[in-house]
Each structure stands twice: as C-alpha cells, then as structure tokens.
Amino acid sequence: MDKSAAQFFDLIDRLGNLVRVNLRAAGGQHGLQPVHLQALVYLAIANRYSNTPQALTEYLGLTKGTVSQSLLLLHRRGLIERQGDTDDKRLVRLALSESGAQLLKDIQLLPDWAQVITRIAPQRSKIALAVLKELLLALQLGAGNRSFGVCNTCQHNLHEGPRSYRCGLTEEKLSLHDTRMICREHQPRQKSRR
Incomplete structure (x- = not known):
C-alpha cells in the first residue's frame, strides 16, 4: 500500500x-x-x-x-x-x-469535536474539510455507491431566482430548507475546465 x-x-x-x-x-x-x-x-x-x-x-x-x-x-x-x-x-x-x-x-x-475544531486555524480546517470531502466522494463513486451529498451541491439543483429552486431530476420545486439537506439522488457537479 x-x-x-x-x-x-x-x-x-x-x-x-x-x-x-x-x-x-x-x-x-x-x-x-x-x-x-x-x-x-x-x-x-x-x-x-x-x-x-x-x-x-x-x-x-x-x-x-x-x-x-x-x-x-x-x-x-x-x-x-x-x-x-x-x-x-x-x-x-x-x-x-x-x-x-x-x-x-x-x-x-x-x-x-466542536471544541477541538476551534483550536485549528480556520484556513487549515477549511482545507482539511475539502480534502476529506474529496476523498469520501472519490471512494464512494469508485465503489459505485451514491454520494448522498447536500442538495445545493448537486448538478440537478437548479437555482431559478431569488430563493427559487427546482430539482432538475424530479422537476419539483425545492424550498431553501430542501436545498440544505442530503439527497440519495445527489450527483456531484462537474468541475468546469478552464
């Protein structure tokens, strides 16, 4: 290994x-x-x-x-x-x-956990969180599992206007609260290539 x-x-x-x-x-x-x-x-x-x-x-x-x-x-x-x-x-x-x-x-x-995290510099904490999220997603997708990500990070989440959201998969309206929950149907957004 x-x-x-x-x-x-x-x-x-x-x-x-x-x-x-x-x-x-x-x-x-x-x-x-x-x-x-x-x-x-x-x-x-x-x-x-x-x-x-x-x-x-x-x-x-x-x-x-x-x-x-x-x-x-x-x-x-x-x-x-x-x-x-x-x-x-x-x-x-x-x-x-x-x-x-x-x-x-x-x-x-x-x-x-909350107490310990406050002792880590905010920038380092942010980087660690991003790395762990990336690792989790790679392992989930590599094993053919669902990502169960937060709705507002999904490629199906359509922001139609101020506080107006729709699921592109189901075509149903989403509340702001809905967009902050995890979803079984989550599909990570594709990173744009520059």
Whole structure:
C-alpha cells in the first residue's frame, strides 16, 4: 500500500473509532446502540427523496435486516414516525418524531469535536474539510455507491431566482430548507475546465 494512502487510512480509522466511542457512550445512556443514533442523525439531515428505509440502508452500508430491526426499535420508542408515501403506496417515509429530535439535541454528539475544531486555524480546517470531502466522494463513486451529498451541491439543483429552486431530476420545486439537506439522488457537479 502507498505510504500516504496507509496514513490516510490509519488516521481515518482512528477518527472513526473515536466517533464510535462517542456514539456508544451517548447512546448507552438511553439504551441505544451506535446504529440507532446514526439512523436518527441521518433522518435529521435527509430530504424527502431520501427518508426511506432503503436509502438509510444504502447510506449506512448495512444489511436490510439490521436497519429494519433498528427502525422497529426506534419506532417502538417513539423516536421516529413512519408514514406511507402519498404518491407511491409501496414506499414508507421516515421522520424524526419530536422525541427523536429532542434526544439528538439533548445528547449533543459533537461537543468535543466542536471544541477541538476551534483550536485549528480556520484556513487549515477549511482545507482539511475539502480534502476529506474529496476523498469520501472519490471512494464512494469508485465503489459505485451514491454520494448522498447536500442538495445545493448537486448538478440537478437548479437555482431559478431569488430563493427559487427546482430539482432538475424530479422537476419539483425545492424550498431553501430542501436545498440544505442530503439527497440519495445527489450527483456531484462537474468541475468546469478552464
């Protein structure tokens, strides 16, 4: 393995371990496993095209069975709501309940991270973030996975005027809030060549 690739892998693996430790600690206080918190966090940022069990399964990279059992537990605890889709009766839509949103607010998954990031020079933090985003996208696309990017960074996002947006894929109007959520159908914008 290339030395820099090995260093990236090692650092990201170690950061991932810290994230899992934080999730275990935060979830353990509420009888939840890391996968349950990951599902809640996902539903807090997923748009209306991405709030299905199948999209969650793809995002987490887990089996349908694991995700299904996790969703059953979250629903029984009143942390998520399940609704049939108004247009496609085969689809189930998921949303955080008020209790689920409050739980995420109460457990504060990122306080240590937020504190540490403030100690890094803003320009260095910005560069690190850009590199990690580029690495994530390259790995996702290289493996044939969806990018689940933020709507306003998608090639299908059409800015039609002041606070007026439309999805070029579905032809549906998008609110400003919609454009800030992640989307299963996200296609990264092509970088313009100069």
